[in-house]
Amino acid sequence: MSSSCRSERAGARRSARKIELVVKHQPLGESDAFRRILRAFEIDHPDVTVVAEALPSSSDVAHQFFLTALEGQARDFDVFVVDIAWVAEFARAGWLLDLSPFVAPASVRRDFLAALGDAVIFEGKTFAVPWYVDTGVLYYRTDLVARPPSTYEELLQTAREAQRAHRQLSGFVWQGRQYEGLVCNVYEAIWGHGGQTMQGDRLLLQTEPARAALHYLQSLLATGISPPSVTSAAEEETRRAFQGGRAVFMRNWPYAFAETERQGSSLRGKVGLAPLPTLTGEPGHGVLGGYQLAVNAFVDRDKRDRAVALLRHLTSLEASVDLAVAYGRSPARRDAYDHPRLMSDAPLVAALRPAFERARPRPVTPYYMMLSDVLQGEFSAAITGVRAAEEALARAQSLVDHLMDAR
């Protein structure tokens, strides 16, 4: 691998006239499939070399990188990943090239999973093209539970029964640390109680479903269904607890499944995935996560066409299927789920399609990063019992209204 990198660089030096395109992406995993996808593009465009640069895997740190780089009008990268929560913010800042002439908003809504259109179309224009998606799902132990619960009540009962049989067992682990993951968990509970996210331009927090959702999460901790460690747990902490055989249920992103099924894992073949439970028993809505690709608005005019072509190549059907098979990244494109190679080589991804179709975005607003900071603190206060749910929601609502009105 290192030798191929070296020879590529040498090749770039020999033909200095070539256009160099830089892609900033999140680390994908141990496979050179991504390299091969880029190579295919270089073969189709002999005047272009593509350099792939990985970002820190923490989405928070990556956000800061783009904040400082793009505020300084950086031109040293052309195509880059944008978290679903940042698109509105970056578009409003003028950092994303308007892609509508190449990928019309109507075709985004037609070709990609339902909720993605709202996330990447801002003021009627396409600012990013969805690449791969993520959503919250319920993990359950097939050796302890006959079938996954569809209502909250069922989840509590099943967990309690399993805990009675195995005293060391936790019922349900989820992400309760004060960070972005907590906001995702709480929104899933709000939707599961029949709540909505926004009313027009206003974030909706002081509602009956939101109160019920926070009560429910807090009661999970109070009744011992969820262990106290949940309030300091992010994805990996819950994944370790679950994989160590210490929990019946877990809320997590699909990535954890590859870990539990890994060679040598004691849970291999004992884990099932199901939609999140809800109050009524309808399959729940997970938070929509994942990455989009965008073109840097500061890129030189004469490079733009090539950058857009690269973006379209990376979000093509073929590339989407390749990423799903090599890295387990779930395609954002609808047609990828009907692809025979996806169904045969990445059956888990194919099976998750209904969950992605139901997934909902977090509040879509350019102020999201500011709002999330307020929500994290107040949601954390509610689930740890520092404040009653009503009070936390009232505080959050007034702070959020202030942030959005003041601007």
Place this chain on the structure above:
Amino acid sequence: MSALPSTGEGKERRAGRLMMAPAVLVLVAVALYPTLASIWLSFQRLILVFHERRFVGMGNYAFLVRDARFFSALGHTVYFTVVSVTAELVLGLVFALLLHARPPAKNLLRAAILVPWAMPTVVSAKMWALFFLGENGLPFFGISIFDVNWLGTPGYAMHAAIAVDVWKTTPFVALLLLAGLVGIPQSLYDAAALDGASSLRTFFAVTLPVLRRILAVTVLLRALDAFRVFDVVYVLTDGGPANTTETLSVYAYKTMMRGGDFGYGSTLATATFLCVLAMGGLYFLVIDSEEETR
């Protein structure tokens, strides 16, 4: 100034000023300019991402005095500073006395005690975070301390952060105090022994009074440092749960770097700066008045 300086003296003074100039320039560039720039920013509404930049005068400060989150962050910062500095001082003094008592392998011990201090805070805080997370941390460290969810329980989380800070900074305090102990002339102890003073009496009548100046400097250094605490909290809890470990620096960082609100973030930074300035001023006032009463 009673007499006019002679021309020779004036020349010398000019030369002296000229030689000082580079140092003053450096100070202005690296200390004064950023401070003033930050104060200037605090009078503006500046949201980088939205290209919003306008002068709002005292607007940010008007919001600050009504911002409950600011006051709770201030409270957490004061609590963190008082508790951690007190603990570091007591423990540091104990270690300094032990090291001063000429233990075997003295130099090795002196070097060993510095290890926590030499470790980058982010690294040691991450290590402690894995300890505190118990069995959900790294399997290798599978010990939970007293079976308490340290980082996720309000009330406990702040003390976890304090414990890590004390663990890390006590060696620094011990070394400063040890330097003070080494400087106490043996003759004082001999005189105390001649008067038949017990070792406890000697400690309170000789050691502690002589150490007073260095203790005061240590408190100042540590308090100013602890008041600006960021890295320990950022790694351990990120301010959670329920913002109960959020200090002023963490709040300012989140406002600026995550929210992109540089105006209000600078207001928070300026408020922190003023607190630290006041602490320094108070210190010199106390020292001066002591000097005068002597």
